[in-house]
Amino acid sequence: MESRNINYTYMTNLWGVINYKQLNNFDEWYMGDFGNAYYYQDWDKILRYFAGAGFKGIEIMVFSVPSIRNAFGSMKNFKEFANERGIERITGMFSHHVGSQDKRNHEAIFAYEQQAIDALAECDGINLIVQPAGQYYGTGPLDEEGLKNVAECMNTVGRMCAEKGLAVSIHNEFWCAVNKYDHEKFLEMTDPNYVYYCLDTAQVAIMGKDILNFYDTYHDRVKYFHIKDTTYVNAPDEKRFGAGAEFDEKGGRWFWEPGGGVLDFPGLWKLLKKHNHKGWVGIESDGTPEPLATILLTKNYIDTVLDPIYK
Amino acid sequence: MKPVASYGIVNADTSGPGAFLRAAKWYWDELTDMFAAAGFKSVMIPMVPNTENVSRNGAPICTASIRTRFGSPKGYLEYLNDKGIENVEVIGVSAQAMYNSLFETGLSMDRFYEGFYDYAMDCAKALTELGGSTLLLSPTPGIGFLELEFKGDQERISKFCCEAAECMNKIGASCKEIGIKAVIRNEFWTLMRGDAVQDFLKLLDAEAVTYAPDPAHLSIAGADYLGIFKEYAGQAEAVCFTDTCFTDEQGAYRTISPEFPQDGKAQRVYWDLGFGSMDFDAIYRILKEAGFDGPVVLDSHYSLDIPKGILRMRTFWNRLEKNYAKEVR
Numbered sequence A: 001m002e003s004r005n006i007n008y009t010y011m012t013n014l015w016g017v018i019n020y021k022q023l024n025n026f027d028e029w030y031m032g033d034f035g036n037a038y039y040y041q042d043w044d045k046i047l048r049y050f051a052g053a054g055f056k057g058i059e060i061m062v063f064s065v066p067s068i069r070n071a072f073g074s075m076k077n078f079k080e081f082a083n084e085r086g087i088e089r090i091t092g093m094f095s096h097h098v099g100s101q102d103k104r105n106h107e108a109i110f111a112y113e114q115q116a117i118d119a120l121a122e123c124d125g126i127n128l129i130v131q132p133a134g135q136y137y138g139t140g141p142l143d144e145e146g147l148k149n150v151a152e153c154m155n156t157v158g159r160m161c162a163e164k165g166l167a168v169s170i171h172n173e174f175w176c177a178v179n180k181y182d183h184e185k186f187l188e189m190t191d192p193n194y195v196y197y198c199l200d201t202a203q204v205a206i207m208g209k210d211i212l213n214f215y216d217t218y219h220d221r222v223k224y225f226h227i228k229d230t231t232y233v234n235a236p237d238e239k240r241f242g243a244g245a246e247f248d249e250k251g252g253r254w255f256w257e258p259g260g261g262v263l264d265f266p267g268l269w270k271l272l273k274k275h276n277h278k279g280w281v282g283i284e285s286d287g288t289p290e291p292l293a294t295i296l297l298t299k300n301y302i303d304t305v306l307d308p309i310y311k
Numbered sequence B: 001m002k003p004v005a006s007y008g009i010v011n012a013d014t015s016g017p018g019a020f021l022r023a024a025k026w027y028w029d030e031l032t033d034m035f036a037a038a039g040f041k042s043v044m045i046p047m048v049p050n051t052e053n054v055s056r057n058g059a060p061i062c063t064a065s066i067r068t069r070f071g072s073p074k075g076y077l078e079y080l081n082d083k084g085i086e087n088v089e090v091i092g093v094s095a096q097a098m099y100n101s102l103f104e105t106g107l108s109m110d111r112f113y114e115g116f117y118d119y120a121m122d123c124a125k126a127l128t129e130l131g132g133s134t135l136l137l138s139p140t141p142g143i144g145f146l147e148l149e150f151k152g153d154q155e156r157i158s159k160f161c162c163e164a165a166e167c168m169n170k171i172g173a174s175c176k177e178i179g180i181k182a183v184i185r186n187e188f189w190t191l192m193r194g195d196a197v198q199d200f201l202k203l204l205d206a207e208a209v210t211y212a213p214d215p216a217h218l219s220i221a222g223a224d225y226l227g228i229f230k231e232y233a234g235q236a237e238a239v240c241f242t243d244t245c246f247t248d249e250q251g252a253y254r255t256i257s258p259e260f261p262q263d264g265k266a267q268r269v270y271w272d273l274g275f276g277s278m279d280f281d282a283i284y285r286i287l288k289e290a291g292f293d294g295p296v297v298l299d300s301h302y303s304l305d306i307p308k309g310i311l312r313m314r315t316f317w318n319r320l321e322k323n324y325a326k327e328v329r
Helices: A026-030 A043-052 A064-072 A075-084 A103-122 A144-163 A183-189 A201-207 A211-218 A265-274 A291-306 B019-023 B025-037 B063-070 B073-083 B095-105 B109-129 B143-149 B154-177 B196-202 B215-220 B225-232 B280-289 B306-328
Strands: A006-011 A057-061 A089-096 A127-131 A167-170 A195-200 A222-227 A279-283 B002-006 B042-047 B087-094 B134-138 B181-184 B209-211 B239-242 B295-299
Touching (some): A006 A089, A043 A291, A057 A064, A064 B095, A075 A103, A103 A144, A103 B095, A127 A144, A144 A167, A144 A183, A144 A195, A167 A222, A195 A211, A211 A265, A265 A291, B002 B306, B025 B306, B042 B295, B063 B109, B087 B095, B109 B134, B109 B154, B134 B154, B143 B154, B154 B181, B215 B225, B215 B239, B225 B280
Parallel strands (some): A006 A057, A057 A089, A167 A195, A222 A279, B002 B295
């Protein structure tokens, strides 16, 4: 087997919510409609698409846990099913801490996160990737006390993760209540022994941060990645702070597969090499209208642009 | 009869190219235009409880999202009117949707119907601003979920069913005060599936809550759907039209994934209206003969091709009217 410093894992949210374990009858989904629905509704095929494209890991959303349990009975069964189809590891799960700026919400968040942590541990995961607070609209800006509460919430969840052999990492959306003006400060308020950082390249660039500078400075904390591209760096506050900013009202696309936007991934890979980064690197392609094309374009970009720099 | 096109044609929680984009406002803008272009004037929205994850996106499927994007339900109605839709005639509220939200809200099962009442009345109040008439209630989560939740304790499940009835009566009474009709539906996977609805209806105040039969759900549950339509057509305030040719041979109704059967060759539950095996000509005749004049919720549930599904829905309704006209001529 090829010796690599990094392996790639793909966040599955680009597909939406996958309700079926396996579809058993092509005709039922084709005859009368003559469409392609048969190919996009079950884990069986979607896992094989990722594996077929050469990805060895996947990440899942916390919102998928109920539907996965519905389809498979348990997270462990899901993991075994994925393994049989060539996915070696379910590396991570995305979750969120809505309301964490208010201490009164912490107990409910911890209860919610315990479910997420248990589910992730059951499928032998590695990293709980957390949006640290709700959306900016209606929540931000956070005052000192609010930011401190968000950090304390993250620290506690970090300790809860550690008890199960997992890590927690901050995933800072461009529309999150923790935003541009608190970004580094917030990271420094969290406990480096328990809380890591998942660098979502597009989210952080849209927020207005130089991703190369950020990674170079905080590489000790940045242990995980969500690699995605954007054509829209440094979006103005009013775009990021609006209601439901993640979904542009006119349909404008925030996120692209690496190489589809303007971010300097070769530069970032040179820094990964410089800092001798090892482990899983996540790809996230939320918002693509064509998942299969995006997955294949991403793999080709890895093979032709990124691997030659560092792998 | 008033045809009401259901937004239930969209499965917001499905997978495939563009599925993720169903959370964006522009998607629903287009959908609204398509319903209007197909000649529908009234719509039904299946609403879910307000949670952060749904509220922040642009799909108008919870009141928080409507308030965020349009200022208020009244603001949303103005938007719909501008697009050629006259009103939201019906809002659906579902105990299963409520159950699904518990993972995110942390609400305990002990307070389930307390939360359900708040969710239903929030929707009912929005309905008054949306020019609507009917709150369509699905009273319990799926049997499979309840079996799991209560570890098969049938006594506890029966008690839960009684709590559901109490809650429906309370909602019915509150709806009456604000001029909204409360009606219940019985999906094939709930505690009042098929003929079991008859016992449940005995627990309800008929003055406050009525029954909206749905052929697909009755048929899947093995009930005589034409017989039930005959029995209730005279007193129904609303009815639902969903189509199917699904036969529940594997007992999907009692699993935790009833709408997405995981086993067997039959895994597709819903078909576009006119593409399943329900005898809608007979149902239409029954309703006409009973003098039914309420909303007919047209639900090409979870269509695999939504623009096509909307046009098929119009074709379906046109054909029904035409066939009946031919018959009575």
